[in-house]
Amino acid sequence: MDQPDASFLTRLGKGLRARWGGASPEVEPSPAGMPVVLQAHADKITSAGQAMLQVRNGDHVFVGTACATPRALVAALEACKPRPLDVELVHFLTDHAVPHDEQGRCISHYRHRTFFVGQDMRAAVKQGLAEYVPMSIARVPGLMAIGRIAVDVALIQVSMPDEFGYVSLGVSVDVIPAAVAKARLVIAEVNPAMPRSMGDSTLHISQIHQLVLVDTPVIEFVHPAASEQAMEQIARYISGIIEDGSTLQIGLGRITNEALKHLADRKDLGIHSDVVTDAIIPLLERGILTGKRKSSQVGKIVTSFAMGSRRLYDLIDRNPLFSFQPIEVVCHSATIAAQHRMVSVTQAFAVDLTGQVCVDQLHGDYYSGMAAQIEFLEGASLSEGGKPIICLTSTEDDGETSRIRAMLQPGEGASLPRTAVHYVITEFGIAYLFGKSIRERAVALIEVAHPKFRAELFAQAQALGYLPPGQTLHNMRAYPVEEEQRVVLRDKREVLLRPATSSDGEAIRALFHCLPEQDVYTRFFRKVRGLSNKEVQRLCNLNFETEVAFVAAVGSRENAQIVAQGCYFVDPSTNLAETAFMVHPDWQGCGLGSSLQACMVRHAKARGVRGFLAEILPDNEKMIKLARNGSLQVSTEPTLDTVRVTTLF
Template identity: 35%
Template sequence: MVETVMAATLPPAPDWASLIHSGCRVFVGGTASVPYQLVQHLIDHGRGFSDIEMVHMLALGDTRWAQEGYRNRFKVNTFFIGGNEVRRAVDEGRADYTPCFLSEMSGLFSDGTLPIDAALVNLSPPDEFGYCSLGAGVDIGMSAVRQAKKVIAQFNQFVPRTAGHSYIHISEVDACIEADEPLVELPTQSIDSVTERIGQYVAMLVEDGATLQFGIGKIPSATLKYLQNHRDLGIHSEMLTDSIIGLLEAGAISNKKKTFHPGKMVTSFAIGTQRLYTLIDNNPHIEFYPSSYVSKPTNIAKNDNMIAINSALEVDLTGQVVADSLGYDFYSGMGGQVDFVSGASMSKGGKPIIALPSTAKNESISRIRPCITEGSGVVTSRGNVHYVVTEYGIASLKGKSIRERALELIRVAHPKFRGELLNEVRQHYWVPHYQEKYPTDIPELGAIQLKKLNIQGETFYMRPLNPADERRLQEFFYSHTKETLRLRYNYDPKQMSREKSCNLVSVDQKSDAALCIVRQEGSRITIHAVGRFYYAPAANACEVAFVTRETQQGKGMATRLLRQLIDIARSRQIATMMAYVRAENTPMIAIFEQAGFRRVLSDDPTDVELVLKLEHVK
């Protein structure tokens, strides 16, 4: 049936002289669905043309039109630079890069900013009704087709038929060729240990029932790997990759909690292997729409609990994100990052996340920078960023001052650059003179310094106390009753200055140890318990102490902190742990005694001294 319709109704082969002319603007369908044979047909049969502007988004594979040999015939203007001939042409000044938000690219065609004379697209063969699908590359291709004066198609049996708004009728096609060639495959990259840790941290920010957006690369792949035990996740993303297959197989994706297109996975293009292209073919659960719809921030925000996961090349200590350039060299494009960061920011319960490795070039360069590298451009502003994640943790930036942002970001920088970064920002008075110590990790906690806790049905996190907690610790102090302060400090302190708070959170975690249990609601972090020990080298002993927020007492937080501190002290081969507790503080005494501490004689009857011989702890 399909073959009969095709034979009867296919448009003629391209007569290029009647379709385009020198100096015109031609759109080329991109991503994994470039019509290579159609472009080759233009090259072979369109001799005599010059200065044709070839406009496209990311184009994978053999972008032969950007080669040096065609510089007089074609001039490339790309919205996104790929790692092929296009990047070389941009680097050599033979091609242009036009920065634009993904949601707004189509508008350049429709409002006359970049009028399209012809659109070259890869289509599935028409069905019995004459409808053809743009398949894996709806993105800005649909808009180009609607706005172009001429539409020239490559009918390709390998183009999947995708649900949603991906169809055009054969009557809209002015000329065509038939050429079957597989879509470009992009295998999933292997995940290294750094990427693995980033993925684990990002996954901690994702709750069951959230809707996800993600890009391509190792970090999204690692994140999705660690989401396989989640449930009722949804997808609203400008692109799909093979990484979603594992989530689907694990039963993590249902889309039923989505508040925009519930029950459906929504996207605009797909890049991956044949497994992915087979998955999207005639799949009614995965819908493709133009980028102007999928990446529109107000549409993104219609998804409650929208999680936008994007990467960057570098982030400065105020939170500015560089994503499309390395100094003066343009590297990729703006893509959908700003669209989804904005949409997730507006979403109820949404979380925009920037995830990147802390270093580049074999740990010789910090990606967390005092200021952005000369020549680089800001893609996402400091006001948009809520979270920055590296392999060293999660920096929460929303609502934070410049001082707080700098300290948060230094904490997730590579340890060997933290001192240098702190010295840089102190010169600009971004942090006060008394902020002298940079954050250190607790080696005994391992690669992931954050532990998720379920305490009586509520989610908390245990992690090292650090300089970025200065204000949080101050708030924690002022939340205490006089009785709690007296039992903890043995007197009634009236003030916790920022300077004193800074001193308490600026801990050398390789000798002493300080932990906190926090609850994170969006970007708001509240300290609910603190435990620490101070090491005395001469005696090879440490003194331990705790304080818990009154509303959380009796829930076992101090016990959890104590167990962790005992483990740390034992790993460091500390011989003895000591504690001094007010005699009337019987609940705290009980916690220590349950952990194996024994009372010893004390000169002060108002205090109880407790000692634990660590070599006896099993």
């Protein structure tokens, strides 16, 4: 059996001493150059080429994941002569292990079965050299255990063994324990640069049949910056709904990682995530990631693999703050659901107006994959205060195609069913779909589509029967999240003042039915027993230029109660705006009307409106007083049936 040469072993020993702070009995090389820690296992040490000669015809070969991809072993298998026949490589996410020519074509000699179509696999799938399996990676270990996914050989990368004969799986635990448990032959690259991760991430060397020593840095992964303004805005929307004490899934999406940059003012966030990246480091340094409010493994960063820089790997190395677990443990729906305020974010390629989501096809080509998003979305939806989020830019990269579609296009699978979708976020706002009708979903999604596609989507939705004939469309701008304002009232209760949206219709109707008969009469100047859809839309489906409405909401965003509504309508001939208010009887007399009016005054002033005009019944003293409080320049004029109060800004 081939042995590494003495010069390699000497370099290896020096590297270990430099990494572990000088000589020790475990790492000091023997006269032959081999570190003592490896001498007891010398019979297992071989070269990559020799190890690959043990792969048989028809074998299913598992390849380790992501930044622990065993590149040297895969390269040796590709170079093997004679080449074993009918071999299939099985993997999740690999990094530069699959060979390509200068034109970007895959030139692997073997078939591939993959659960994620990353850059390594796109060409292979298109060329028919690889098969994509659309399933959650969290379910793969179970299928390996019963033989539905065959594994004969496992190629992995591990750390140096410790004095007890244990190696660490380092930055990738994921499905490796399951693959190792089923494999006839386990071959490991032993890399002194691989950090020793804590948690359930060790493997005894007796479970490894062949050791191949490598002297290479651990693969590093740098997230491309979310340079597009749209991605930056989406990241801000996501961060804006993450509360103190939330538990976060990080994921690999650029938008998700960008969102973490905007959490500097949060407290006691935790991590329970399939993968961690460098994005967590600033939050750790600022003391934001304490994990104090997690429901299990309090204070721990729980994950299954890491993709980042050497800085992250050094932080992970022998650090009990991190708990690396097999993928099926981390990504179990019940475990996720038990977390406090679990937040999961999934980037999508397209969403249709009923809420169906495509995450693994782009223009008909398979790209990306399910990872463990099904479990995280389900778990977050069941978590108390949890938020399952789908995010995407409103248009494709060319800016000429809407990602919000009337229907998913041919070649776009409904990876996530509409029944599982809660939040959908674009750079134009936040749509909440869960528990909503098809009409309500279509309206909400059209409002977060790019304005230049909204009219077309509206017409398509009507043609498909999603929207009734009386439905209207007025809002053609992004949701102005900067105009949201939390206000503490005189009685110490807190409300959120925010712009009204079309999806507020039912909540405004509910507010109307809470009003006493007298309040209804003073608001509408007539006896009204109910509001038609057209009347409801008049109160919330506005253009926010000449027609503006704000609401006061309490409770969660998912189940908000609207306790007040105010609106103004500009008369272009006078540049004055007529105002009207509704306030729930339980919220009157605490300053809510004044706060809502002040909010509307700020908005109107910023748009050059001269002032407000209110027509009020003479006996409605509360509203007359409210109208007069809007400005120092107030005039009151009695008319035939009302009092006209004009306030100039």
